[in-house]
Amino acid sequence: MGGTDIERLIALLARLPGLGPRSARRAALALLRQPQTRMLPLAQAMEQAARAVKTCATCGNLDTRDPCGICADPARDRGLVCVVETVGDLWALERAGVHRGVYQVLGGTLSALAGLGPEDLNVGPLFARLEQGGVREIILALGATVEGATTSHWLQDRLARFDVPVSRVGQGVPMGGALDVLDDGTLAAALLARRPA
Amino acid sequence: MGGTDIERLIALLARLPGLGPRSARRAALALLRQPQTRMLPLAQAMEQAARAVKTCATCGNLDTRDPCGICADPARDRGLVCVVETVGDLWALERAGVHRGVYQVLGGTLSALAGLGPEDLNVGPLFARLEQGGVREIILALGATVEGATTSHWLQDRLARFDVPVSRVGQGVPMGGALDVLDDGTLAAALLARRPA
Numbered sequence: 001m002g003g004t005d006i007e008r009l010i011a012l013l014a015r016l017p018g019l020g021p022r023s024a025r026r027a028a029l030a031l032l033r034q035p036q037t038r039m040l041p042l043a044q045a046m047e048q049a050a051r052a053v054k055t056c057a058t059c060g061n062l063d064t065r066d067p068c069g070i071c072a073d074p075a076r077d078r079g080l081v082c083v084v085e086t087v088g089d090l091w092a093l094e095r096a097g098v099h100r101g102v103y104q105v106l107g108g109t110l111s112a113l114a115g116l117g118p119e120d121l122n123v124g125p126l127f128a129r130l131e132q133g134g135v136r137e138i139i140l141a142l143g144a145t146v147e148g149a150t151t152s153h154w155l156q157d158r159l160a161r162f163d164v165p166v167s168r169v170g171q172g173v174p175m176g177g178a179l180d181v182l183d184d185g186t187l188a189a190a191l192l193a194r195r196p197a
Numbered sequence: 198m199g200g201t202d203i204e205r206l207i208a209l210l211a212r213l214p215g216l217g218p219r220s221a222r223r224a225a226l227a228l229l230r231q232p233q234t235r236m237l238p239l240a241q242a243m244e245q246a247a248r249a250v251k252t253c254a255t256c257g258n259l260d261t262r263d264p265c266g267i268c269a270d271p272a273r274d275r276g277l278v279c280v281v282e283t284v285g286d287l288w289a290l291e292r293a294g295v296h297r298g299v300y301q302v303l304g305g306t307l308s309a310l311a312g313l314g315p316e317d318l319n320v321g322p323l324f325a326r327l328e329q330g331g332v333r334e335i336i337l338a339l340g341a342t343v344e345g346a347t348t349s350h351w352l353q354d355r356l357a358r359f360d361v362p363v364s365r366v367g368q369g370v371p372m373g374g375a376l377d378v379l380d381d382g383t384l385a386a387a388l389l390a391r392r393p394a
Contacts, residue, residue, distance in 0.1 A: 005261050009246045012239045017227050018220035022378075027213040028246075029285050032259050035247035042209045043243035049206045049225075050232035050240060062229050064202050088226050 006032065058129075060105030060122045062087050070094075070102055077101040079136035081126065083155065085109055085143060093141065101139075104129075109147035110154055118154065130162045140168045144189075203229065255326075257302030257319045259284045267291075267299055274298040276333035278323065280352065282306055282340060285377035290338065293384040298336075301326075306344035307351055315351065327359045335363045336391055341370045353394050364391040 006028065014024035031039040055061070056068035063069055070076055070090075080101025084090050085108060093099050104126040108116050129135055138159060142148035152168060159166050172190035173179060179187065203225065211221035228236040252258070253265035260266055267273055267287075277298025281287050282305060290296050301323040305313050326332055335356060339345035349365060356363050366387040370376070376384070 005242070005246045005249050006259070009242045012242050015235075016224040018216060018223055023215035025288060026215055026285065029259075029283075029288075030214050031243065032246065032250050032284075035250050038212075039243050039247040043240045043247065045202070045206045045209050046228065046236050046240035046243070049202045049229065050236040052202050053229050053232050062203070062226075086226075087229075088223065091222060091226075 058125055059103045060087070060107055060125070061090055061103060075100075078129075079134055080139070081129065081135055081137070082139045082141050083126065084141050085148065085151075089141065089143075099139075101137075106142075106151070109142065109145070109151040111147045111150075121151070123155070123158070127158075130159070130164060135162075135164050138164055138166045140166065142168075144171055144186075255322055256300045257284070257304055257322070258287055258300060272297075275326075276331055277336070278326065278332055278334070279336045279338050280323065281338050281376065282345065282348075283377065286338065286340075286375075289377040289379065290384060290388070293381040293388070295385045295388045296336075298334075303339075303348070306339065306342070306348040308344045308347075318348070320352070320355070324355075327356070327361060332359075332361050335361055336388070337363065337365045337394065338376060338388070339365075340375045342373060342375070349394070363394045365394045366391050 009031075010021075010024050010028045013019055013027050014021045016024070019027060031042070049064075052064040053062055054064065054066040054068075056063055056066050056071055058067050058071045061068040061070060065072070077100050080099075081104055082093065082099050082101055083104045083106065084093065085106055087105055090103050090105055093103075105122060107122045108114075108120060110116055110118065110121070126138075140152045140155060142152050156166055170193055171186070172193050173182065173186070182190075206228075207218075207221050207225045210216055210224050211218045213221070216224060228239065246261075249261040250259055251261065251263040251265075253260055253263050253268055255264050255268045258265040258267060262269070274297050277296075278301055279290065279296050279298055280301045280303060281290065282303055284302055287300050287302055290300075301320070303318045303320065305311075305317060307313060307315065307318070323335075337349045337352060339349050353363055370379070370383070370387045379387075
């Protein structure tokens with residue numbers, strides 16, 4: 001199986017989400033075959049990113065600068081704040097390229113099971129922004145899960161005193177999705193959210 | 198999507214076998230969340246492995262030393278040489294723990310399609326070992342593919358003059374299967390059920 005250095009590499013790779021022991025070995029082998037052209041550049045990219053990564057104090061995004069590229073971008077509409085659970089959700093919305101405002105990353109949802117309460121959510125900076133004024137709309141883009149819905153309700157409650165419109169992302173049939181593979185909850189939501197054709 | 202350092206990290210991760218763009222983003226995010234405890238140790242393990250990795254001049258295995266741990270192990274039977282296509286195949290057989298001899302890693306198979314001829318296979322050291330004497334049996338453990346069978350036939354031909362018994366793993370290797378994806382039990386059965394070629 002190679003030396004302990006190689007075993008250690010495989011063990012660390014196997015801990016990445018999406019890689020199991022088998023695919024970690026395949027990945028390690030691919031890297032070991034090209035140590036100079038493939039493994040060292042990846043190692044250096046990781047070291048650089050690990051040293052440079054910062055959490056944006058304004059919105060909770062991960063970036064190499066604080067404030068992050070989105071918060072620092074003068075072209076983004078600071079009056080439109082989209083609330084998401086994770087940085088992964090923020091990245092997904094950025095790839096879609098449909099949100100021209102800024103974000104607030106909660107870092108999770110309220111979850112009795114996971115023992116996560118309001119104090120664990122990154123909401124302070126959102127309230128601070130609302131108190132400063134200038135926020136015209138808050139869009140809740142939380143997952144359509146029990147925890148996401150619970151968190152949305154709790155946030156709506158806490159946001160009521162600011163007198164700022166709060167909206168939620170629509171629910172329904174995903175683009176390109178066939179109806180017969182969707183769950184009952186999604187179909188019900190899609191039917192309730194129907195609009196004139 | 199974060200800074201260019203982060204985008205570069207994602208792009209490099211996405212080139213690993215088994216990771217696509219989506220899982221590369223998930224992996225990058227997991228690493229970025231724990232830069233000190235997760236990303237730096239992995240980066241350092243990669244750098245260390247990249248610096249230390251060597252190809253064993255005797256058998257073609259990848260290890261941090263040359264001769265590799267298997268060739269250097271006095272407990273391994275040098276009279277029993279198992280011929281495999283790749284280091285991944287060698288690792289798979291080592292995990293199965295059924296081969297007490299040594300290996301010869303060809304680094305591929307004869308393949309007209311891939312333009313690989315006899316000169317591309319790492320067979321020289323095997324012939325050298327045979328000329329030195331002391332080899333009692335050669336086990337061909339190549340994949341049950343067209344290329345694997347072609348290579349086995351070609352090798353048998355080249356090995357005939359040495360007057361050393363040549364066997365092939367047979368039973369247990371499914372048609373069209375590569376060795377390194379097989380379970381340990383199948384590999385053990387294939388090795389134990391080897392027959393004269």
